[in-house]
Amino acid sequence: MPTKKPAKKDKMVKLWRCEICGDPYIGNNPPDNCPFCGAHKKYIKVVKKANVDFNVTLNKKDKANAEHALQVEISNAAFYFCAADKTDDGEGKLLFKALGKVETEHAAIWKKILKLSSIPQGNETCHGRNRENLEESHARETRAIGFYKQAASESENTRVKEIFKALVEVETDHLKLSEERLK
Ligand SMILES: [Fe+2]
Ligand SMILES: [Fe+2]
Numbered sequence: 180m181p182t183k184k185p186a187k188k189d190k191m192v193k194l195w196r197c198e199i200c201g202d203p204y205i206g207n208n209p210p211d212n213c214p215f216c217g218a219h220k221k222y223i224k225v226v227k228k229a230n231v232d233f234n235v236t237l238n239k240k241d242k243a244n245a246e247h248a249l250q251v252e253i254s255n256a257a258f259y260f261c262a263a264d265k266t267d268d269g270e271g272k273l274l275f276k277a278l279g280k281v282e283t284e285h286a287a288i289w290k291k292i293l294k295l296s297s298i299p300q301g302n303e304t305c306h307g308r309n310r311e312n313l314e315e316s317h318a319r320e321t322r323a324i325g326f327y328k329q330a331a332s333e334s335e336n337t338r339v340k341e342i343f344k345a346l347v348e349v350e351t352d353h354l355k356l357s358e359e360r361l362k
Contacts, residue, residue: 196229198222199345200288216284217349232338233291241339244330245292248346251326252286255319257301262316268309274360275312278353285346292339313357320354 195204200216209223224230237245259279263272283298290298306312324347331343 194226195223196226196231198224198229198231199342200284201231201233201291202284212349212352215281216288216345217281217352218345219348222345233288235292235336235338237292237339238335241330241334241336242293244326244333244343245289245339247326248330248343249286249289249293249295249298251323252282252289253299253301254303255323256282256286257303258305258315258319261303261305262312265305265307266309266312267307271309271312271360274356275316278316278356281349281353285349288342288346292342310361313360317354317357317361320350320357323350324354 190207192205192207195206195209196202197204197213197216197218199218199222200213202213202215203226204210204214204223209220211220212218213223256279259275259282263275263279266272266275286298306315327343327347327350331340331347334340334343
């Protein structure tokens, strides 16, 4: 029996993996951004070629920065989920839900790097008015970008530096989302 030729190679479903968060994705093509952590396309590889390592030895500075990063992400995730619940705008609810999920994934990255067994629950307040939530989002993302840039420059570990740099790009995308809506 002649075997049936597969459809065009680029139409075949593949298993991809994000090198920043380590999560797998099934699709014909790599997504422009990791659907979990938001990392840019350059970090998404077919699973066999993806280089994912969370078993890194942290020096004192990297450990302190990773611990701070975890707290930032827990706090931002809690704020976004609060905003998704309370904000007075339908699109805003969806935006904040999406952001809450991404920040939760970022917290999970730091949990893996810090070898923790669980992620502490965050507890944050937010606003009823969508504009105020967007303004707070903008302030939170600005602080996160500043911190991640500094942490990336301070790190001498290639992998830790790579994660800090990738997250600068993701939080910059988040900043643009609030900027567009605050115009
Ligand atoms: Fe990812
Ligand atoms: Fe984040």
